[in-house]
Amino acid sequence: MSSRAALRGEGTKPLRIDFNRDGVPLLRWMTVVRPAKSNRQLIMEGKNRKDLYPGLEVEIILKKDQRSGARTRGIVQGLLTSATFHSRGIKVRLEDGQVGRVVEIFE
Numbered sequence: 022m023s024s025r026a027a028l029r030g031e032g033t034k035p036l037r038i039d040f041n042r043d044g045v046p047l048l049r050w051m052t053v054v055r056p057a058k059s060n061r062q063l064i065m066e067g068k069n070r071k072d073l074y075p076g077l078e079v080e081i082i083l084k085k086d087q088r089s090g091a092r093t094r095g096i097v098q099g100l101l102t103s104a105t106f107h108s109r110g111i112k113v114r115l116e117d118g119q120v121g122r123v124v125e126i127f128e
Contacts, residue, residue, distance in 0.1 A: 067110045067123020073100055081121030
């Protein structure tokens with residue numbers, strides 16, 4: 022199993038441990054497979070600056086909507102965060118002038 026598969030939670034994992042008549046432990050195994058993505062073409066989160074560029078369709082959370090988590094969809098006009106990574110999402114300006122942090126990126 023590759024390290025990427027392990028990070029995604031895929032692969033073989035022990036389900037439970039049983040014991041035979043002699044007291045020897047027997048491991049029961051199961052295969053874990055992640056479900057397919059939904060029909061929305063989500064490609065990644067917006068935490069890395071290298072994944073964003075003007076003209077890209079994204080969903081952002083505006084400052085005023087941080088408590089409610091309401092999302093706004095639009096096209097990126099420009100990147101405002103200069104750092105290569107931001108834990109809450111790269112801040113962008115949409116073509117309509119709204120500013121917020123990227124939550125999802127779409128193709």
